[in-house]
Amino acid sequence: MTLKYTNLLNKKLYFYVISLFLLGSLKAFAVNTEQHYELDVMPTKCLIVKEGKDCYVSVIIKWKAFKNDDYCIFSSLSNKAIRCWSAVNSAEMKQELITKKNVLFSLQRKNSTNTLISKEMKVAWVYKKNSRAYTTWRMF
Numbered sequence: 267m268t269l270k271y272t273n274l275l276n277k278k279l280y281f282y283v284i285s286l287f288l289l290g291s292l293k294a295f296a297v298n299t300e301q302h303y304e305l306d307v308m309p310t311k312c313l314i315v316k317e318g319k320d321c322y323v324s325v326i327i328k329w330k331a332f333k334n335d336d337y338c339i340f341s342s343l344s345n346k347a348i349r350c351w352s353a354v355n356s357a358e359m360k361q362e363l364i365t366k367k368n369v370l371f372s373l374q375r376k377n378s379t380n381t382l383i384s385k386e387m388k389v390a391w392v393y394k395k396n397s398r399a400y401t402t403w404r405m406f
Contacts, residue, residue: 302332303383307371311388312363317395320364325387329373330356336376341369350376365389 306328312321327339334355338347343365351357363369372384 304330305383305385307385314391316393317391325361328358340372
């Protein structure tokens, strides 16, 4: 009796595992087909030596859309578009930046304020800014 119960339990478990796998695959497939825009920002991190210093970086931005239209790339550093294109569905650009904080890049249709897709370039540092004054002399 225990053997039959164990076999039945194993079959049910096997059925649930297969069902979850198939449902997970279908869900992933559905998400991928709904994705209409791509945006790649390289590098994804700008590394500086000390916190608070400027980060000098050359950023490569690539984007792709599902249909031709007028698109613009914006950054969180400015309210104005970095660059715009007319009647295209993909493009690539290079942008020189100097920043101390994370920068969010976004793809928008021209004459629209809706963000279609966005990616962030993070600023990271090796050493944290020292908050106390550094003195070089000692009394003893």
